[in-house]
Each structure stands twice: as structure tokens, then as C-alpha cells.
Amino acid sequence: MTPETNSARGANHYAQPIDGHFGQHGGRFVAETLMQALEELTELYQSAWVDPAFQAEFRRDLELFVGRPSPLYPAERLTRHLGGARIWLKREDLNHTGAHKVNNTVGQALLARRMGKPRIIAETGAGQHGVATATIAARLGLECCVYMGAEDVKRQSLNVYRMKLLGAEVIPVTSGSKTLKDALNEAMRDWVANVDTTHYIIGTVAGPHPYPVMVRDFQSVIGHEARAQSLTQIGRLPDVLVACVGGGSNAIGLFHPFIDDHDVRLVGVEAAGEGLATGRHAAPLNAGRVGVLHGNRTYLMADDDGQIMETHSISAGLDYPGVGPEHSYLKDIGRAEYAAATDDEAMAAFRLLNRVEGILPALESSHALAWVAREARALGSDAEVIVNLSGRGDKDILTVAALDGITT
Amino acid sequence: MNRLETRLETLREAGRKALVTFITAGDPGPATTVPALHALVEGGADVLEVGIPFSDPEAEGPVIQAAAERGLASGTTLRKVLDLVADFRRTDDLTPVVLMGYLNSILAMGSEAFAQRAQHAGVDGLIMVNLPPEEAEELRFFLDKASISLILLVAPTTTEDRARYITSQAAGFVYYVSLKGTTGSASLDPVAAGARLRWLRELTPLPVMCGFGIRDAASARAMAAHADGVVVGSALVATIAALGTQPENIPEALRSQVAAIRSGLDRAPEQS
Numbered sequence: 001m002t003p004e005t006n007s008a009r010g011a012n013h014y015a016q017p018i019d020g021h022f023g024q025h026g027g028r029f030v031a032e033t034l035m036q037a038l039e040e041l042t043e044l045y046q047s048a049w050v051d052p053a054f055q056a057e058f059r060r061d062l063e064l065f066v067g068r069p070s071p072l073y074p075a076e077r078l079t080r081h082l083g084g085a086r087i088w089l090k091r092e093d094l095n096h097t098g099a100h101k102v103n104n105t106v107g108q109a110l111l112a113r114r115m116g117k118p119r120i121i122a123e124t125g126a127g128q129h130g131v132a133t134a135t136i137a138a139r140l141g142l143e144c145c146v147y148m149g150a151e152d153v154k155r156q157s158l159n160v161y162r163m164k165l166l167g168a169e170v171i172p173v174t175s176g177s178k179t180l181k182d183a184l185n186e187a188m189r190d191w192v193a194n195v196d197t198t199h200y201i202i203g204t205v206a207g208p209h210p211y212p213v214m215v216r217d218f219q220s221v222i223g224h225e226a227r228a229q230s231l232t233q234i235g236r237l238p239d240v241l242v243a244c245v246g247g248g249s250n251a252i253g254l255f256h257p258f259i260d261d262h263d264v265r266l267v268g269v270e271a272a273g274e275g276l277a278t279g280r281h282a283a284p285l286n287a288g289r290v291g292v293l294h295g296n297r298t299y300l301m302a303d304d305d306g307q308i309m310e311t312h313s314i315s316a317g318l319d320y321p322g323v324g325p326e327h328s329y330l331k332d333i334g335r336a337e338y339a340a341a342t343d344d345e346a347m348a349a350f351r352l353l354n355r356v357e358g359i360l361p362a363l364e365s366s367h368a369l370a371w372v373a374r375e376a377r378a379l380g381s382d383a384e385v386i387v388n389l390s391g392r393g394d395k396d397i398l399t400v401a402a403l404d405g406i407t408t
Numbered sequence: 409m410n411r412l413e414t415r416l417e418t419l420r421e422a423g424r425k426a427l428v429t430f431i432t433a434g435d436p437g438p439a440t441t442v443p444a445l446h447a448l449v450e451g452g453a454d455v456l457e458v459g460i461p462f463s464d465p466e467a468e469g470p471v472i473q474a475a476a477e478r479g480l481a482s483g484t485t486l487r488k489v490l491d492l493v494a495d496f497r498r499t500d501d502l503t504p505v506v507l508m509g510y511l512n513s514i515l516a517m518g519s520e521a522f523a524q525r526a527q528h529a530g531v532d533g534l535i536m537v538n539l540p541p542e543e544a545e546e547l548r549f550f551l552d553k554a555s556i557s558l559i560l561l562v563a564p565t566t567t568e569d570r571a572r573y574i575t576s577q578a579a580g581f582v583y584y585v586s587l588k589g590t591t592g593s594a595s596l597d598p599v600a601a602g603a604r605l606r607w608l609r610e611l612t613p614l615p616v617m618c619g620f621g622i623r624d625a626a627s628a629r630a631m632a633a634h635a636d637g638v639v640v641g642s643a644l645v646a647t648i649a650a651l652g653t654q655p656e657n658i659p660e661a662l663r664s665q666v667a668a669i670r671s672g673l674d675r676a677p678e679q680s
Contacts, residue, residue, distance in 0.1 A: 291515050292510075
């Protein structure tokens, strides 16, 4: 996780892609007003990333504020219960604010301060990225404004209140489908109008260049730790890495330091919602087409006219019609594979982890667990599998309780 | 030369400012669009900019976002937009038509298929809000073959080097975005925008149109003093929105609104 090892690993032919292109994906598809700001952000980010002072500051915050490194936990009872592969959980749920999202907001907020921008904005779906942004804004004394779809504001009232406690302004977005994609549109509009004073902290590895590269680099701490922990705790590299994929930041963070380890199988799990065949899902890598949305070319859920379709997942954090362009590229070149898990499968995995390990996973992470539950036996008892437990599920308690018919 | 280049050349020779008007296709329904376009021409529009409804119009303010939603609700796909242009062309083969929208609409049809169909329908220009020239090579290739101008935008934040690059890649005209913000914003600063327009016109032989934040005869006249023409959009779309329940009155309302802006423009002092 030092700049030196990172640049040595930059031998990957797409590790620092030219102008942010990953094969046919990525790029910078935005209104002209933002082009200069993106260019400045790219230059600042690239110089900061190789600056030892910035790296020291970033790592200090990850250690003392976020609480890293996160453990690589051997899930022994889960392993026995599933009767196959040995399962390890990368415990991003134990981070401050309860998910991997904070790794990225810590890094980008340090950049905002370097740029002298006093105001940060963010979009959020379930509220985890909004909370992580509001948290770091409070710590650094930056003004913070979070855009959230009006539907999500209703569904995630606890996180809305939490952001307000942290001093952030939460703006409900009533345009379009009133969900995450519309919150992203509205944040872009704010940024166009306030680009001189404002830094936009995108929460995932999507958006115009440099966001997919920059967010990946900030999240790669997950994979660097997991790689070192594997060598110590397992005695070798794992056989399979599994992570859920919405925009894909927790998955890229885990996968990226293993890209050159060709014997390590990389599996992303998308939200199949009510089933891929029903059309009510959020699985663009499984059932989408290549297009342009939110500043990048990538697989999207779009209709024959190019209109972006409404998505469905029980997990608000996976309920997004696009995906980070690096995932689209990893799919195209066959380096990673992308499966999907339904709402029901994720719910079953959610309940299972609670009962056999005493861990309350986020519904997002439960999709990765669902794939492991399905495949553990077939992988065999010699297989070592790391699942990214990207967040904790406290935020989902009300959703699950409602499904169980419990009113609060 | 396509209709757009011919029209802008004629205006320049006559020393007149161009009036570009924007409405969204299929707003509030497809039956209104063609009569509305003819009414805009009768009122004095020189160039018709027609919006392609898109689900995620990132750079639009609330007025044009709502128009896109109405266009989608009335079933106005890109194919239907092209049908409407072809319909308009049956009785007007002179007024240039420029489509405005977002790249995913074009990609879904395919760049080559779009260029061919758009040429056939009678389209002269294309503005893609989220397509910077760096990413436009393939689309430009097919548009060139179809004699459709790819119109590019310059913003208040665009540096001089970049403006030189953009204008070297542009066709038809250069669209100067007069403010930092979305369409229809109220924050237009005429002095700052005027200075940028004079700077931009030094950089390019192409006509320069000024848009965003121009809503009436006074603001049109003020900005046209420094440009080859102006674009009026949100103010017209707001008129359509206000008459949503009586669409039969929309063409006449647009005609008189544009006539007022036209007369303001024609009183514009010659720029220095």
C-alpha cells in the first residue's frame, strides 16, 4: 500500500489507463463546464498519490480514524455449515461508520483540502456514502451537502438523521425516479454551478475520469491488506475473492491488488433482485448493454431507445443502473467473472451469517455471501475463499423487520 | 453547405443576429411539436434546436428536465423525434434543425444508423451535451458523411488552449455557455459573458451563439451585442409547460413570444 509498491504493480497495462479508458469503457463524458475541474483534479490526485506526505496523512487517518487494518476473519462455523471451501471474511463492516465507503471519503476529503475547496457534495443511495462523507466533512471542518433521492430519504430515515447530526445538509431529489441515479444527476448539476468552491466526492468507481481510478486507488487498501493477511494467516494466496457489485468500489478495492495473480479467481456478485428473467434487478454486467451515463462508458441497464431503466434490489446500495468501467473491462477480458444473487438468496445469507457467526452483514454484502453459500460445496474443502464483508447491517434492520412483518 | 451553414452565412452577410430557439420534441405531446416548430419560424427563429427526451439530463435545469419527462411520457423516442423532423420538412426545407441531447440516445441507435436517418429526416446539426470532442471521433466521422454539423460547446471554465482545440473540431457554430450552471439559471452576468464572447470570437471564424440564461428581448439584445446570435430555451419551454392543458394554444403563444425577442434582437447595436 505504499506508493512504491503501487507503482511497481502499475505494470498492469490498464493500471493507470490513458485518459481514464479501460478498453472501450471509462472516459470522460461530461458537460464542458466540468472538463477543466476534472483535469485539475486528475493532476492534483496524481501528484498527491505519489507524494509521501499525502500517503502518510492518508495512512494515518485510515489507522487512527477509520481503525484499519480490518481483520481477515476465519468464519469457521459458516465453513462447517456450508460443508466446502474455507471461508474468510474481510471485515470492512468494522470500519468507522460501518462500511468500506469511508476509505474513499477520507482520501478525497484530504484532496479537497489540498485544493482549498471549502465545500464538498456527495450523492447517496442507502446513505452509507452520505454518512461517510458527512463524517469526514465534520472532522475536517468542511461544509457538506448530500443529495439523496426522495424515495431513499423515506426508506433510510435513520441515516438521514445521522447525516444531519454530523452537520450535513441533506437535499431530497424529486426528479426522475427519485433514487440514487437521480441524486447523482443533481449532484452533477450542483457541481456545474459551484465548481470553483466545491469538490464532488463520488462514492463509487464510476463517473468521469479520474474518479474510477482515484476511488479504486483509495479502496485498494482493502486488497493490499487482504493479500498480506492471506500470506500470513493462510500461508498462501487465496483461491477465490468474492464481493458484491453495485457501482463496484468494494469489489475493485479487494480485486485490484490481485489482478496480476492469475491463479486467484475474482467473482463479483450483482443484485438479481426478483430474478434476472423478471427484468426487476440491478445487474448491468449480467443483463445490460454498453452505453454512457454519469460521465463514463460502461455496461448499463437501458432500453432500446437508450433510456436508463429503473432498477430493483432489496439492497439500496446495489440499486444502480450502471457499474464502474473497470469492472466492465475485467468482464470483457475475462479476468473477473460476474454472477448475481436474488433478493431471496441475499436474505437467506443475511440470516445465516447472523445465526452461525454472530455477525450482522449489510444486505449489499449479503449478495456476496449468497454466492458463497451456493458455491462453497462445489469449490471443495481445499479452496480458500475471501468474502468482502463490505458493511454492517444495522441500517437494514428496519427493512428486514418489515419483511418479517414486524412493525416498529 | 448544409442548411445551417447556409443560413448562418446569409445572416452574417446581412449583418443580422441569429435567433436559435429550443423546445423539446414531444412536449407535451407529439401532435404539438410540428405546429410549434412552424410557429417559432413565423415568430422569427432562424435556427430550430429540438431536444431529444432523455431519462437523465445531467446538465439541465428544472424547466428542461420537466420537458424531457413530458416528452418521455408521451412516448417520444429518438425514432419519433426524427419522424417529427421529417414531418416538419414537408413544408419547410430552409430552416435549419439542430438536435440536442445526450449521447446514450445516439449510441442505442448506433452512430452510423443515426447519422443516416437524421440526414434523411432533414437534420442539419447535433449538440451532444455530454460528449466532449476528445470522445467524439467515431460519431463525427458518420456525421461528416451525412453533412450534419457537430456543434461543440465552450464554457466559462474553458481555458484558451482548450478553446482553440474545441473550435478546431467544431462545425456549424460554437455554442458559448454563458454561465456556470444548468440551463435556465438566473445567474447570467452580462459583463463577464460579453468579455468571454469577444475573446472567443477572436479565436474562431465560426459563428458564436450564446446560450443559457437568455429569457427575453432585453437579455437577448444584451448578449447578441457580443455574439453572432443567441439561444433561447427555458423561457419558451416554460410557456409550453404553462399551457400543458390547452396545447392548441401553444403555437400562437410561442410565435408571439419569439416575435418579441426577434424585435429586440433586430434593434441590437452593432458590436464593436
